Amino acid sequence: MNVELINTGSELMLGRVLNTHQQWLCRRLADLGYIVTRQVAVADTGRDIETVVREALSRADLIITTGGLGPTSDDITRDLIAGLLGKKLHEDATIVRHIEEYFLARKRPMPFRTRVQAQVPEGAIVLPNPHGTAPGLAIEVTNELELKPQDGGMHSLKSSRFHPSSSLSKKLLIMLPGPPRELRPMFDSSVVPLLQRVMPLSGGYNCRTLRTSGIGESAVEEKVGALLKPLVDQGLDLGYCARIGQVDIRLAAHEKRGLLLIHEGEAIVRTQLADYIYGEDDEPLESVIVRLLRERRKTLALAESCTGGGIAHLITNVPGASAVLLASLVTYANSAKQKFVGVRAETLATHGAVSEAVACEMAEGARRETGADYALSVTGIAGPGGGSDAKPVGTVFIALASASETVVLKQFNAFDRETFKNVTGTQVMELLRRKIR
Amino acid sequence: MNVELINTGSELMLGRVLNTHQQWLCRRLADLGYIVTRQVAVADTGRDIETVVREALSRADLIITTGGLGPTSDDITRDLIAGLLGKKLHEDATIVRHIEEYFLARKRPMPFRTRVQAQVPEGAIVLPNPHGTAPGLAIEVTNELELKPQDGGMHSLKSSRFHPSSSLSKKLLIMLPGPPRELRPMFDSSVVPLLQRVMPLSGGYNCRTLRTSGIGESAVEEKVGALLKPLVDQGLDLGYCARIGQVDIRLAAHEKRGLLLIHEGEAIVRTQLADYIYGEDDEPLESVIVRLLRERRKTLALAESCTGGGIAHLITNVPGASAVLLASLVTYANSAKQKFVGVRAETLATHGAVSEAVACEMAEGARRETGADYALSVTGIAGPGGGSDAKPVGTVFIALASASETVVLKQFNAFDRETFKNVTGTQVMELLRRKIR
Numbered sequence: 001m002n003v004e005l006i007n008t009g010s011e012l013m014l015g016r017v018l019n020t021h022q023q024w025l026c027r028r029l030a031d032l033g034y035i036v037t038r039q040v041a042v043a044d045t046g047r048d049i050e051t052v053v054r055e056a057l058s059r060a061d062l063i064i065t066t067g068g069l070g071p072t073s074d075d076i077t078r079d080l081i082a083g084l085l086g087k088k089l090h091e092d093a094t095i096v097r098h099i100e101e102y103f104l105a106r107k108r109p110m111p112f113r114t115r116v117q118a119q120v121p122e123g124a125i126v127l128p129n130p131h132g133t134a135p136g137l138a139i140e141v142t143n144e145l146e147l148k149p150q151d152g153g154m155h156s157l158k159s160s161r162f163h164p165s166s167s168l169s170k171k172l173l174i175m176l177p178g179p180p181r182e183l184r185p186m187f188d189s190s191v192v193p194l195l196q197r198v199m200p201l202s203g204g205y206n207c208r209t210l211r212t213s214g215i216g217e218s219a220v221e222e223k224v225g226a227l228l229k230p231l232v233d234q235g236l237d238l239g240y241c242a243r244i245g246q247v248d249i250r251l252a253a254h255e256k257r258g259l260l261l262i263h264e265g266e267a268i269v270r271t272q273l274a275d276y277i278y279g280e281d282d283e284p285l286e287s288v289i290v291r292l293l294r295e296r297r298k299t300l301a302l303a304e305s306c307t308g309g310g311i312a313h314l315i316t317n318v319p320g321a322s323a324v325l326l327a328s329l330v331t332y333a334n335s336a337k338q339k340f341v342g343v344r345a346e347t348l349a350t351h352g353a354v355s356e357a358v359a360c361e362m363a364e365g366a367r368r369e370t371g372a373d374y375a376l377s378v379t380g381i382a383g384p385g386g387g388s389d390a391k392p393v394g395t396v397f398i399a400l401a402s403a404s405e406t407v408v409l410k411q412f413n414a415f416d417r418e419t420f421k422n423v424t425g426t427q428v429m430e431l432l433r434r435k436i437r
Numbered sequence: 438m439n440v441e442l443i444n445t446g447s448e449l450m451l452g453r454v455l456n457t458h459q460q461w462l463c464r465r466l467a468d469l470g471y472i473v474t475r476q477v478a479v480a481d482t483g484r485d486i487e488t489v490v491r492e493a494l495s496r497a498d499l500i501i502t503t504g505g506l507g508p509t510s511d512d513i514t515r516d517l518i519a520g521l522l523g524k525k526l527h528e529d530a531t532i533v534r535h536i537e538e539y540f541l542a543r544k545r546p547m548p549f550r551t552r553v554q555a556q557v558p559e560g561a562i563v564l565p566n567p568h569g570t571a572p573g574l575a576i577e578v579t580n581e582l583e584l585k586p587q588d589g590g591m592h593s594l595k596s597s598r599f600h601p602s603s604s605l606s607k608k609l610l611i612m613l614p615g616p617p618r619e620l621r622p623m624f625d626s627s628v629v630p631l632l633q634r635v636m637p638l639s640g641g642y643n644c645r646t647l648r649t650s651g652i653g654e655s656a657v658e659e660k661v662g663a664l665l666k667p668l669v670d671q672g673l674d675l676g677y678c679a680r681i682g683q684v685d686i687r688l689a690a691h692e693k694r695g696l697l698l699i700h701e702g703e704a705i706v707r708t709q710l711a712d713y714i715y716g717e718d719d720e721p722l723e724s725v726i727v728r729l730l731r732e733r734r735k736t737l738a739l740a741e742s743c744t745g746g747g748i749a750h751l752i753t754n755v756p757g758a759s760a761v762l763l764a765s766l767v768t769y770a771n772s773a774k775q776k777f778v779g780v781r782a783e784t785l786a787t788h789g790a791v792s793e794a795v796a797c798e799m800a801e802g803a804r805r806e807t808g809a810d811y812a813l814s815v816t817g818i819a820g821p822g823g824g825s826d827a828k829p830v831g832t833v834f835i836a837l838a839s840a841s842e843t844v845v846l847k848q849f850n851a852f853d854r855e856t857f858k859n860v861t862g863t864q865v866m867e868l869l870r871r872k873i874r
Contacts, residue, residue, distance in 0.1 A: 011676070011678065012459070012460075012463065012476070013463055013467070013472060013473050013474070013476070014463060014464065014467045014472065014676065015459070015460045015461065015462070015463030015464025015465070015466070015467055015473075016460075016464065016676060016678040016685075016687070017460065017678065018455070018457065018459075018460045019456060019459055019460070020455065022449070022452070022455075022456055022459075022478065023449075023452045023453075023454065023455045023456065024452065025452070026449065026450055026451060026452030027451065027452025027453070028452070029452070030450070030451040030452055035450060035451065036450050036452075037450070037479070037480070037485070038477065038478070038479050038485070038489070039449070039450070039477070039478040039479075040475065040476070040477050040478075041459065041475070041476040041477075042474070042475050042476075043474070048474070048475070052475070207451070209453070216545075216548075217507065217508070217509055218508045218509065218548040218550045218551055219548060221508075221509045221510070221550065222548060222550070225509075225510065237447075239447050239448060239451075239511060240509050240511065241446075241448045241453060241454060242507070242616065243454075244616075244618070248448075248453070250447075250448070250451070250453065252451070302767075304746070307750075307753075308749050308750055308752070308753025308754070308758070308762075308765075309741070309746030309747070309748070309749030309750040309753060309765050309767060310746065310750040310753070311746070312745050312746030312749075312750075312767045312769075313744075313745055313746040313747040313749075313750040313858075315745070316744075316745025316746060316747070316767075316769065316819075316858075317745070317854065317855055317858070319820075319821055319822065319854060320822070321745070321769070322769055322770070322823075325745075325769050325770075326769060326770040326772065326773050327766070327767055327768050327769055327770060327773035327776075327777065328745075328746050328765075328767035328769070329764070329766060329767070329777065330739075330746060330749045330753075330764055330765035330766070330767060331764050332749075332753065332758075332759055332762050332763060332764055332765070333759070333762075333763040333764060333807075335763065335807075335808070336763050336764035336807060339764075339806065339807070340764065340766065340777060340806075369776065369777075370770075370772075370773060370776070371772070382753075383756075384756055385756065385757070386759075412543065412544070414542065414543070415568070415618065416568065416618055416622075417754060417756060418618075418754055419568075419618045421750075421753070421754070
């Protein structure tokens with residue numbers, strides 16, 4: 001099955017907004033087994049939208065558009081697609097009532113322009129919008145449909161130079177509104193049941209992601225690539241995704257048989273990469289940390305210098321972090337290191353702020369001052385300034401203090417400033433994970 | 438000029454990662470005057486990539502691909518495009534040396550597979566990658582080029598059913614690596630000069646962005662829209678971009694005459710939005726804060742609760758932040774609020790941790806304990822849990838302590854957890870900016 005996603009909006013092409021629809025819809029669709037084969041973004045001009053919808057109709061079984069259903073003059077998707085498919089529009093009384101009630105509930109006058117959102121192409125299925133005024137629309141298109149001619153000549157889907165990718169007798173074109181808080185609930189409550197009714201999949205699709213830290217992408221492939229090859233030959237879809245300081249290994253396959261391939265693949269990856277694997281699927285490292293600490297009823301404190309609060313920021317993004325994180329002492333200045341986590345002036349003078357000795361004193365001090373079970377510390381040179389021959393930019397010391405011991409690690413993360421903070425944060429959290437897992 | 442952006446990666450189609458390249462590249466290109474007309478994402482299978490590159494070559498003058506230049510087996514863009522254009526690959530000794538040095542500097546063995554990244558299609562321009570191992574590649578393609586046949590038949594660009602969109606005799610195809618920290622500096626240092634040399638724009642394109650905080654998008658439009666209308670009618674390109682807690686106003690125009698329109702537009706926006714404008718063009722609020730403090734030789738401390746280090750993280754992303762930020766005390770637990778910034782037990786008992794009184798004591802305590810000139814504090818309920826009828830999720834108190842006074846602000850930011858932290862962080866920094874500007 002061919003699935004295409006079309007995102008419209010000039011602000012996308014000018015790079016003024018991030019296209020979060022792509023990830024969200026591709027993810028949701030993939031989890032249901034409908035893998036998006038192509039995603040396209042164009043400006044919301046009639047010509048551009050018409051061209052890409054035409055092309056998609058000639059290739060895909062399922063087409064989803066986002067945006068252009070609102071009330072302003074640049075919202076043209078509904079009219080344009082109706083015109084392209086030769087469908088007349090009529091006003092839907094239920095939608096008009098919904099829009100009126102929407103404004104009534106908010107005690108705001110209903111602008112006249114909003115009424116255009118009640119226009120429905122003939123034969124279209126209305127997808128209700130409980131979080132806004134513009135409903136979604138779904139239209140079943142038959143392969144034999146003759147499109148409104150472009151450039152003079154007749155152009156039918158059947159005689160297109162592209163051939164329909166499957167023997168499905170129907171295509172489905174779904175138009176969704178642009179705002180994510182309207183699109184997302186609409187997808188879950190209306191689009192999913194519609195897909196399962198109109199174009200059910202013969203077999204399921206399964207996906208497993210194993211997430212690693214502390215090993216590079218090529219080293220990962222060297223360890224598992226050859227061993228997984230026989231499974232790939234049998235249909236396992238294997239992917240590597242390198243992120244900053246982390247590599248994900250994705251195992252996916254169709255049908256029930258696929259589950260077995262994924263299962264075998266996972267066993268190989270787990271054996272080969274063992275300690276490097278910090279988690280599965282969507283759980284980021286900071287969530288793993290919070291979960292492990294909660295399960296063990298342990299608390300954590302941080303003393304951050306070069307990461308500047310970045311680690312606390314990640315950990316406090318996890319709901320429930322307050323149950324485990326007592327404090328992060330972002331001791332950027334040397335005076336703050338002395339004052340808040342009790343680093344000694346002699347240690348700073350003898351070893352410098354970026355040193356094993358200071359990292360240890362920071363971790364031990366943070367643990368002592370907060371009463372936490374574990375304390376992590378980090379001190380380093382993020383750059384671009386501040387490096388020396390002995391301690392170049394990228395030098396970093398990480399320590400973990402617990403009841404039994406303090407361990408310290410030296411790393412060299414020669415990256416730009418933000419990547420440095422990111423990679424270092426992963427290493428700091430990973431040091432704790434390996435201690436408490 | 439037609440510009441197309443092709444993003445490759447199965448993880449995109451499966452919705453496992455967010456396509457940040459789209460926004461970043463579209464933005465940078467638009468600011469240079471090269472507006473992207475179409476963006477396409479496909480999986481990194483040979484067939485899909487070949488199809489979209491072929492299509493793009495038939496339509497666009499400038500094509501930029503991202504991803505697929507790395508060392509693993511799913512990195513096939515380089516080979517595939519070389520094959521499609523009928524260009525032989527050869528190993529480039531300079532790149533091999535760069536890769537060897539890259540691993541040497543990191544004291545890691547060089548995996549054999551990484552050497553494939555030194556393969557260069559004949560005639561291609563190498564775009565150096567100081568932040569990774571895979572260089573970018575640029576190939577000039579002539580309209581007369583005969584593409585390697587697909588499906589048996591010959592297929593030349595000249596005889597394509599699509600016609601080249603302009604009379605340019607050359608097309609430029611640029612391949613960039615996937616990791617943003619490699620792609621972005623490469624674009625700025627190598628792609629921009631290349632574009633300006635190989636396909637300069639006939640007239641200049643000028644762009645000015647004014648950045649505001651503390652006012653909504655429709656309120657911005659109400660204040661400036663009608664006044665800017667005459668300039669828009671004369672050719673000023675006006676855009677609003679609402680981000681979380683901030684709205685950018687973009688004024689752009691072509692040619693020298695455009696500079697005058699932008700100049701007049703900027704004067705109107707500055708008069709109308711005065712205090713709301715915190716900066717210009719690409720300078721984020723945290724950079725403005727660091728710059729203002731440095732200019733005034735003042736220091737800053739933070740006491741963060743609900744933002745969990747997020748504000749310190751933003752500020753320490755700015756190079757040179759260490760000259761102004763002494764410490765951020767991320768006092769997540771009540772005990773930490775008492776211990777590190779001297780919040781009194783009675784205040785916590787009487788008013789609760791999320792209160793005006795606690796915000797004031799946090800700011801004053803952070804200033805006293807660190808000796809900073811200014812201290813900002815924030816305490817609130819990020820959610821999803823922890824809200825009550827009296828203090829629902831989203832309630833937040835912000836305080837600023839200085840030598841002369843302590844001011845406190847109540848805000849209500851009822852968003853998801855990460856958005857809450859983001860919006861709150863902007864409000865906290867904005868409170869300081871208005872004090873010291």
